[in-house]
Amino acid sequence: MIIKPEDLAGSGPGGDDPDPRGKFGVFGGRFVPEALIPALDELAMAYDKAKHDEEFLREFDHLLRTYAGRPTIITEVPRFGEHAGGARIILKREDLTHTGAHKINNVLGQALLTRRLGKTRVIAETGAGQHGVATATAAALMGLECVIYMGAVDCERQALNVARMKLLGATVIPVHNGSRTLKDAINEAFRDWVTNVDHTHYVFGTVAGPHPFPMMVRDFARIIGVEARRQVIDLIGRLPDAVCAAVGGGSNAIGIMHAFIGDGDVQLHGYEAGGRGLESGEHALTLTAGSIGVLHAARTYVLQDEEGQTIESHSISAGLDYPGVGPEHSWLKDIGRATYHGITDAEAMDAFALLAKTEGIIPAIESAHALAGALKLGRELGSDATILVNLSGRGDKDMGTAMTYFGL
Amino acid sequence: MTNPTLAAGEVERHLRARRDGGRGLLMPYVTGGIAPGWTDYLSAFADAGADAIEVGLPFSDPTLDGVTIQRASAAALARGASTRRILADLAGLPDLGVPLVASTYYNLVLHDGPEAFCAALRRAGVAGLIVPDLPVHEAGELMDVAAAAGVEPALLASPTTPPTRLAEIAARSRGFVYAVSLMGTTGERDGLAASAAELAGRIRRVSDRPVLLGFGISTPDQARRARRHADGVVVGAAVMRRVLDGAGPDDLRAFIATLRQALDQECDRSG
Numbered sequence: 001m002i003i004k005p006e007d008l009a010g011s012g013p014g015g016d017d018p019d020p021r022g023k024f025g026v027f028g029g030r031f032v033p034e035a036l037i038p039a040l041d042e043l044a045m046a047y048d049k050a051k052h053d054e055e056f057l058r059e060f061d062h063l064l065r066t067y068a069g070r071p072t073i074i075t076e077v078p079r080f081g082e083h084a085g086g087a088r089i090i091l092k093r094e095d096l097t098h099t100g101a102h103k104i105n106n107v108l109g110q111a112l113l114t115r116r117l118g119k120t121r122v123i124a125e126t127g128a129g130q131h132g133v134a135t136a137t138a139a140a141l142m143g144l145e146c147v148i149y150m151g152a153v154d155c156e157r158q159a160l161n162v163a164r165m166k167l168l169g170a171t172v173i174p175v176h177n178g179s180r181t182l183k184d185a186i187n188e189a190f191r192d193w194v195t196n197v198d199h200t201h202y203v204f205g206t207v208a209g210p211h212p213f214p215m216m217v218r219d220f221a222r223i224i225g226v227e228a229r230r231q232v233i234d235l236i237g238r239l240p241d242a243v244c245a246a247v248g249g250g251s252n253a254i255g256i257m258h259a260f261i262g263d264g265d266v267q268l269h270g271y272e273a274g275g276r277g278l279e280s281g282e283h284a285l286t287l288t289a290g291s292i293g294v295l296h297a298a299r300t301y302v303l304q305d306e307e308g309q310t311i312e313s314h315s316i317s318a319g320l321d322y323p324g325v326g327p328e329h330s331w332l333k334d335i336g337r338a339t340y341h342g343i344t345d346a347e348a349m350d351a352f353a354l355l356a357k358t359e360g361i362i363p364a365i366e367s368a369h370a371l372a373g374a375l376k377l378g379r380e381l382g383s384d385a386t387i388l389v390n391l392s393g394r395g396d397k398d399m400g401t402a403m404t405y406f407g408l
Numbered sequence: 409m410t411n412p413t414l415a416a417g418e419v420e421r422h423l424r425a426r427r428d429g430g431r432g433l434l435m436p437y438v439t440g441g442i443a444p445g446w447t448d449y450l451s452a453f454a455d456a457g458a459d460a461i462e463v464g465l466p467f468s469d470p471t472l473d474g475v476t477i478q479r480a481s482a483a484a485l486a487r488g489a490s491t492r493r494i495l496a497d498l499a500g501l502p503d504l505g506v507p508l509v510a511s512t513y514y515n516l517v518l519h520d521g522p523e524a525f526c527a528a529l530r531r532a533g534v535a536g537l538i539v540p541d542l543p544v545h546e547a548g549e550l551m552d553v554a555a556a557a558g559v560e561p562a563l564l565a566s567p568t569t570p571p572t573r574l575a576e577i578a579a580r581s582r583g584f585v586y587a588v589s590l591m592g593t594t595g596e597r598d599g600l601a602a603s604a605a606e607l608a609g610r611i612r613r614v615s616d617r618p619v620l621l622g623f624g625i626s627t628p629d630q631a632r633r634a635r636r637h638a639d640g641v642v643v644g645a646a647v648m649r650r651v652l653d654g655a656g657p658d659d660l661r662a663f664i665a666t667l668r669q670a671l672d673q674e675c676d677r678s679g
Binding site: 021029030031032033034035037038039177178183184186187190191194195196197198292293294295296297299302304307308309310 | 467468469470471472474478482485490491492513514515516518519540541542543544545546563564565566567568569570573577588591592593
């Protein structure tokens with residue numbers, strides 16, 4: 001087995017699970033309609049039972065190994081590292097999983113839970129389409145009805161993923177409200193859930209939303225960091241100096257960071273989408289420029305105006321284009337355990353091209369934000385440093401954007 | 409709950425008095441700032457026999473609202489509506505003789521802090537509050553400061569709420585208990601959901617507080633049926649569809665009057 005009970009957090013040494021109400025410090029909780037509370041209670045109980053259940057762990061482990069392609073490898077990228085002040089850069093290759101991004105880990109866990117809950121239908125929101133594709137994939141595998149909500153703008157810029165979801169048997173519903181991106185897709189998924197909760201499970205795609213999602217999604221993604229920690233120690237004989245990941249909602253970031261939280265000497269860096277820059281107002285700098293509020297059922301940092309209305313975010317990467325963030329990241333920021341920075345569209349696209357040219361790996365534009373962060377961090381930390389970067393997904397889906405951006 | 413009326417605030421006292429007088433309670437809703445002169449709708453509601461009036465403070469992400477109130481919220485925000493401006497409009501109104509109940513999502517309550525928010529409501533003459541994304545176990549920080557400010561937050565109960573939780577909601581709710589008639593979002597429906605009667609009955613068995621049924625109640629006939637199980641009804645989307653279609657205060661006065669009449673007939677019948 002690659003997964004052990006202690007690999008799902010909670011029984012781990014960090015002592016960093018939320019309280020029974022789902023609070024990480026002041027963040028998190030359950031700001032949902034009363035109608036959803038019984039379903040969330042049921043889900044929390046089912047998950048708590050499952051994570052201590054040998055049979056569930058065996059099923060999850062089996063799917064991770066024989067379907068998702070775990071463990072994923074790590075790859076050292078010295079030619080790319082030359083541009084990062086000579087620092088040793090190591091990539092955790094979530095891009096090599098089935099469906100091409102880290103989202104599959106969470107989705108397989110939740111699909112197994114859906115079956116345990118006796119539900120026959122799953123819904124999900126998606127931004128870049130990766131979580132939608134992963135959910136449609138798991139639904140096909142397990143014979144579940146699947147409906148995906150996707151902002152109309154995202155449907156356009158990620159047309160390939162829309163086609164993939166349809167081929168996998170899912171119904172894709174374009175959302176035309178509000179900013180027509182991820183935030184509005186989540187709103188619409190909540191409306192579906194409150195109506196169909198008796199037979200529907202909402203496969204939430206990131207570490208946000210109401211308790212137990214931030215904890216549960218984290219636990220299912222946590223295997224990324226658990227594997228990477230062992231692999232880096234095997235390779236270099238010690239822990240890395242820093243761990244870098246892109247942050248939209250924050251699932252790939254918490255997935256790789258969480259196993260290192262107890263390692264006080266390992267710096268944790270999250271990179272948000274800076275879009276056209278902070279001053280432009282067109283960005284998704286939730287943790288770096290937002291304020292505390294409640295969005296999508298959790299108290300967390302939010303991009304909001306002086307009246308408390310949510311501000312529409314911007315990013316060249318659909319997966320990071322979100323004005324909220326998972327509550328555990330808000331907590332890690334406030335206690336100073338993790339540091340969050342902005343990476344502009346231009347910086348991300350430079351790193352995207354650089355990795356392709358120096359190492360023959362085309363990353364997702366989301367992941368390119370972490371790569372751009374690692375370039376800066378490497379120059380700060382110097383050539384003795386080792387930096388682990390979560391390469392959360394592959395860039396095939398982004399070729400349309402890249403063709404336009406680079407005039408290919 | 410030995411003597412609930414003793415601690416009851418203005419909204420609850422008002423609704424209890426009318427209910428105990430045999431009247432079916434009617435609370436129409438309007439999205440604040442939806443049109444120039446929007447407060448004329450409030451006077452029309454009061455004239456037509458409303459017992460309380462719900463004023464929505466629009467939020468950019470109304471996850472519990474169906475298409476009609478989503479459209480109304482977006483239209484109001486596009487016109488520049490904000491909590492501050494809506495409350496300023498309300499503060500300028502003469503006494504309508506019925507309590508005003510604000511409704512909004514928790515982010516707007518939290519924005520300046522629940523204490524400042526409740527004080528602002530009170531200054532605008534608003535005595536009640538509905539926050540649909542604030543379940544009872546998250547409501548602690550609001551309930552205390554609201555009580556101090558003289559604002560009564562009504563909690564929502566749903567068809568799936570288990571018995572012990574329902575008792576807690578009914579006990580901690582202020583003003584009235586908002587019974588959500590069905591599993592779903594706000595919006596008009598063809599008939600009254602079967603779950604409505606059962607939920608209202610369950611609340612009434614554990615509490616003497618007024619029970620208002622809302623979500624999907626859109627016609628005089630549905631109001632009449634709802635009245636058989638609850639103390640009254642909340643009508644939102646059916647009002648806002650008409651407003652969005654261009655209906656003015658006089659049109660809405662006529663519509664609310666048909667609901668009033670239906671509730672009165674049902675009272676006569678059952679009385």
